[in-house]
Amino acid sequence: xSTAAIEAHDDFPTPTAPREHYLNVNxxxxxxxxxxxxxxxxxxYLTSITLFFFLGGxxxxxxxxxxxxxxxxxxxxxxxxxxxxxHGLIMIFFFLIPxxxxxxxxxxxPMMIGARDLAFPRLNLLSWYIYVLGGLFTLCAAVFGxxxxxxxxxxxxxxxxxxxxxxxxxVGVFITGFSSILTGLNFIVTIHTMRAPGLTWFRLPLFIxxxxxxSLIMILGTPVLAITLVLVxxxxxxxxxxxxxxxGGDPVLFQHLFWFYSHPAVYxxxxxxxxxxxxxxxxxxxKRVFGYSFIAFSSVAIAVLGxxxxxxxxxxxxxxxxxxxxxxxxxxxxxxxxxxxxxxWTATLYKGSVSYETPMLYAFGFIGxxxxxxxxxLFLASLGLDVHVHGTYFVVAHFHYIMVGGxxxxxLGGVHFWWPKMTGRMYPEGWARLGALIxxxxxxxxxxxxFILGYLGMPRRYHMYPPEFQILNVLSSAGASILGLGYLIxxxxxxxxxxxxxxxxxxxxxxxxxxxxxxxxxxxxxFPETPIGTEEAYNYAPQEAEVV
Amino acid sequence: xxxxxxxxxxxxxxxATLMILTGVTVGAAYLDLGPLNTVVAxxxxxxxxxxxxxxxxxxxxxxxxxxxxAGVGFLWLAILIAFTMxxxxxxxxxxxxxxxxxxxxxxxxGQEGTPNREVSEGRSP
Amino acid sequence: MSxxxxxxxxxxxxxxxxxxxxxxxxxxxxxxxxxxxxxxxTGYAGYRANYPQAFAEASHHLDxxxxxxxxxxxxxxxxxxxxxxxxxxxGKRQALVAFLLATIFLGVVFLGIKVIEYGHKxxxxxxxxxxxxxxxxxxxQVQLFFSFYFAMTGMHALHMIIGIAILSVLVVRAWRNRFSxxxxxxxxxxxxxxxxxxxxxxxxxxxxxxxxxx
Numbered sequence: 001x002s003t004a005a006i007e008a009h010d011d012f013p014t015p016t017a018p019r020e021h022y023l024n025v026n027x028x029x030x031x032x033x034x035x036x037x038x039x040x041x042x043x044x045y046l047t048s049i050t051l052f053f054f055l056g057g058x059x060x061x062x063x064x065x066x067x068x069x070x071x072x073x074x075x076x077x078x079x080x081x082x083x084x085x086x087h088g089l090i091m092i093f094f095f096l097i098p099x100x101x102x103x104x105x106x107x108x109x110p111m112m113i114g115a116r117d118l119a120f121p122r123l124n125l126l127s128w129y130i131y132v133l134g135g136l137f138t139l140c141a142a143v144f145g146x147x148x149x150x151x152x153x154x155x156x157x158x159x160x161x162x163x164x165x166x167x168x169x170x171v172g173v174f175i176t177g178f179s180s181i182l183t184g185l186n187f188i189v190t191i192h193t194m195r196a197p198g199l200t201w202f203r204l205p206l207f208i209x210x211x212x213x214x215s216l217i218m219i220l221g222t223p224v225l226a227i228t229l230v231l232v233x234x235x236x237x238x239x240x241x242x243x244x245x246x247x248g249g250d251p252v253l254f255q256h257l258f259w260f261y262s263h264p265a266v267y268x269x270x271x272x273x274x275x276x277x278x279x280x281x282x283x284x285x286x287k288r289v290f291g292y293s294f295i296a297f298s299s300v301a302i303a304v305l306g307x308x309x310x311x312x313x314x315x316x317x318x319x320x321x322x323x324x325x326x327x328x329x330x331x332x333x334x335x336x337x338x339x340x341x342x343x344x345w346t347a348t349l350y351k352g353s354v355s356y357e358t359p360m361l362y363a364f365g366f367i368g369x370x371x372x373x374x375x376x377x378l379f380l381a382s383l384g385l386d387v388h389v390h391g392t393y394f395v396v397a398h399f400h401y402i403m404v405g406g407x408x409x410x411x412l413g414g415v416h417f418w419w420p421k422m423t424g425r426m427y428p429e430g431w432a433r434l435g436a437l438i439x440x441x442x443x444x445x446x447x448x449x450x451f452i453l454g455y456l457g458m459p460r461r462y463h464m465y466p467p468e469f470q471i472l473n474v475l476s477s478a479g480a481s482i483l484g485l486g487y488l489i490x491x492x493x494x495x496x497x498x499x500x501x502x503x504x505x506x507x508x509x510x511x512x513x514x515x516x517x518x519x520x521x522x523x524x525x526x527f528p529e530t531p532i533g534t535e536e537a538y539n540y541a542p543q544e545a546e547v548v
Numbered sequence: 549x550x551x552x553x554x555x556x557x558x559x560x561x562x563x564a565t566l567m568i569l570t571g572v573t574v575g576a577a578y579l580d581l582g583p584l585n586t587v588v589a590x591x592x593x594x595x596x597x598x599x600x601x602x603x604x605x606x607x608x609x610x611x612x613x614x615x616x617x618a619g620v621g622f623l624w625l626a627i628l629i630a631f632t633m634x635x636x637x638x639x640x641x642x643x644x645x646x647x648x649x650x651x652x653x654x655x656x657x658g659q660e661g662t663p664n665r666e667v668s669e670g671r672s673p
Numbered sequence: 674m675s676x677x678x679x680x681x682x683x684x685x686x687x688x689x690x691x692x693x694x695x696x697x698x699x700x701x702x703x704x705x706x707x708x709x710x711x712x713x714x715t716g717y718a719g720y721r722a723n724y725p726q727a728f729a730e731a732s733h734h735l736d737x738x739x740x741x742x743x744x745x746x747x748x749x750x751x752x753x754x755x756x757x758x759x760x761x762x763x764g765k766r767q768a769l770v771a772f773l774l775a776t777i778f779l780g781v782v783f784l785g786i787k788v789i790e791y792g793h794k795x796x797x798x799x800x801x802x803x804x805x806x807x808x809x810x811x812x813x814q815v816q817l818f819f820s821f822y823f824a825m826t827g828m829h830a831l832h833m834i835i836g837i838a839i840l841s842v843l844v845v846r847a848w849r850n851r852f853s854x855x856x857x858x859x860x861x862x863x864x865x866x867x868x869x870x871x872x873x874x875x876x877x878x879x880x881x882x883x884x885x886x887x
Binding site: 110115116117118119120121181184185188189190192193194219220221222223224226227228230231234238239240241242246247248249250253256257 | 697716
């Protein structure tokens with residue numbers, strides 16, 4: 001077996017890091033800020049998205065504090081509008097969309113296909129700088145008083161009536177979109193042209209399939225958001241009215257253009273997460289993934305079908321009922337590939353040799369929470385039901401189950417799984433499991449009551465509500481504090497592990513995959529010579545019961 | 549990049565065709581073809597685009613993958629336009645078109661259930 | 674002999690892989706450009722279907738002669754660009770420089786004519802905004818048309834300016850003999866970009882200038 005030589009290393013009593021690797025090959029701020037090494041760029045992204053995560057989380061804290069009481073007593077209405085807008089903008093554009101692709105994807109895609117780097121390393125670095133620049137614009141908007149349109153920028157409020165920093169924010173998001181585009185472009189070209197010899201498409205890890213599908217969405221969808229923001233800026237700045245009803249303009253046209261990107265954007269956020277889960281489940285059940293090609297095709301199917309369903313955000317916007325019917329049925333269809341994946345993960349677990357390391361705990365959490373989130377999506381796709389729950393906390397709970405219960409759990413699971421590969425250190429398993437448990441409990445306490453609240457009719461984006469909703473809101477806010485604590489725990493021990501964590505071997509999980517074939521952390525060029533792919537993906541032997 | 553060299557003669561031929569097609573599209577605009585005017589204009593533009601893509605941009609001599617990349621953007625744009633138009637064009641259709649309901653209404657005939665195709669200028673549909 | 678610097682980047686195994694990656698890369702970028710302009714075309718299509726009369730009326734105020742000349746200018750620039758790439762492929766430095774300069778020249782002519790056209794619109798109070806005036810019952814929808822006119826041709830002109838800037842850099846590099854039959858990827862890539870900008874205009878011209886001319 002090709003890994004026999006490497007596995008011998010793992011019999012040594014104490015693994016040692018290689019003498020020279022990508023982290024210590026040179027030092028200094030310049031070597032990091034001017035790097036073209038995809039692994040360093042991944043860490044640059046890791047740092048910046050973590051900062052944005054805590055900023056977005058800070059706004060969430062204020063929101064949940066306000067919602068502890070029925071009266072609007074913590075902040076004024078305008079301020080509250082700014083809070084949920086900034087929370088949404090930051091979490092979506094500056095945390096979730098980059099998260100797995102820009103951190104784990106950048107780090108792992110070249111390794112998993114046996115390449116030395118991505119196709120365009122300098123574009124990769126540029127994408128990070130563009131991300132930072134866009135983030136700075138948005139931060140400026142926050143500092144100068146925020147924006148209150150909701151992350152959705154609906155017209156004519158955003159174009160005509162809003163008195164907040166719409167332009168600044170629109171420019172910031174516009175700029176950041178190009179970061180996404182460049183990342184997607186890089187991945188697509190890399191995966192097409194730089195696979196190691198023998199690595200046919202169906203020998204690729206599912207992580208690669210997911211990132212390929214995600215990159216398709218990034219390339220096809222993001223430009224439409226870009227031009228939409230340009231139009232908003234033109235209308236707001238130069239009074240070139242495209243969406244202005246006084247001129248015969250159509251505010252709903254904005255919604256079409258906006259959601260054409262923003263619905264597929266949610267698949268940008270979940271597709272990479274899904275196949276992080278595929279990687280985790282196959283490794284920690286020591287079993288080949290069930291239905292590999294089904295999962296691979298499902299990723300592409302979700303990416304493609306996801307472009308046909310955007311009107312389900314607009315069922316009550318005065319959109320044509322006939323168009324609504326079409327969007328509704330297509331939205332039901334797009335749930336099918338997701339369900340296929342859930343069934344396949346479950347089948348992978350069946351008769352597997354399952355162990356409960358932290359990444360696997362996050363994977364379990366993902367499966368359950370994503371299923372709930374996905375099913376409630378079907379509630380929303382159903383026209384009649386949506387009329388009742390649109391614009392309520394039901395929607396808020398639905399997308400947080402997917403985005404937080406799904407995507408963020410997968411992200412954390414992936415960071416834990418590949419942490420030894422990225423840093424050469426192990427995190428403390430006990431604390432990590434505790435953190436995962438606290439996050440799971442906190443998450444459910446925060447968001448499950450919101451399903452009930454929404455169904456009972458509490459609207460979203462309101463900071464005042466009828467007193468009978470208070471108990472559920474208090475439960476939700478209590479959960480949020482637990483969830484916040486849960487997120488702080490990994491922050492602390494990850495940082496701790498950089499200095500004091502156990503040194504990791506090349507393959508502490510005994511996982512399959514090219515990224516585990518050379519030392520942790522990796523040397524700058526990844527592979528001394530181009531590997532040749534000969535095995536199927538996830539070639540776990542049938543009776544591998546022993547696990548580290 | 550290793551593309552076979554296209555001869556300048558072919559470039560000039562394509563150029564001449566493009567110029568002729570430009571003349572045709574201007575000329576056709578002056579003919580009254582009703583709704584076909586738009587179809588003709590877009591078809592000619594499509595042909596010109598195809599010539600530019602295949603010959604000037606060398607896609608004719610490129611891999612199948614390049615063909616797919618060249619085409620997929622336009623396909624996705626078609627999706628955006630088609631679905632958006634499907635909303636904007638059918639918004640004014642009443643939910644129960646004339647003849648579908650069994651009961652008669654008290655409002656005068658000709659007003660209930662009539663699809664409002666005549667969108668007067670100045671009013672959003 | 675021409676001087677070509679080490680053309681194989683470290684992440685690639687061989688020149689063919691690099692060439693393939695660069696080609697796919699520029700086409701992936703053009704996909705984003707199609708969708709970027711496409712958003713404008715979508716809005717245009719929706720409103721033209723809603724307000725056919727107003728759009729036709731507005732279109733009559735555009736100068737077909739200038740628009741037609743511009744179309745021919747841009748097609749010619751695509752020809753010179755294609756010939757420039759051919760010259761680069763053949764390793765002919767002087768022809769390459771000449772054709773690049775010709776492309777830039779034609780591009781500048783295009784922009785100059787656009788400036789003239791915009792000037793006319795400004796004088797006729799057809800620029801959307803506070804100064805817009807138009808006689809007739811459809812004034813508001815005509816203003817909508819001109820919003821699209823300026824947004825679409827303006828965005829197109831911006832892409833031309835960027836293209837001209839890139840071409841200028843290429844001229845300098847070509848003059849300094851940086852390209853050869855073995856290495857001319859930047860020229861080819863810029864050519865593909867330039868042809869795309871031409872394609873956008875190929876659609877803009879009939880859709881903006883030729884509505885209801887009969």
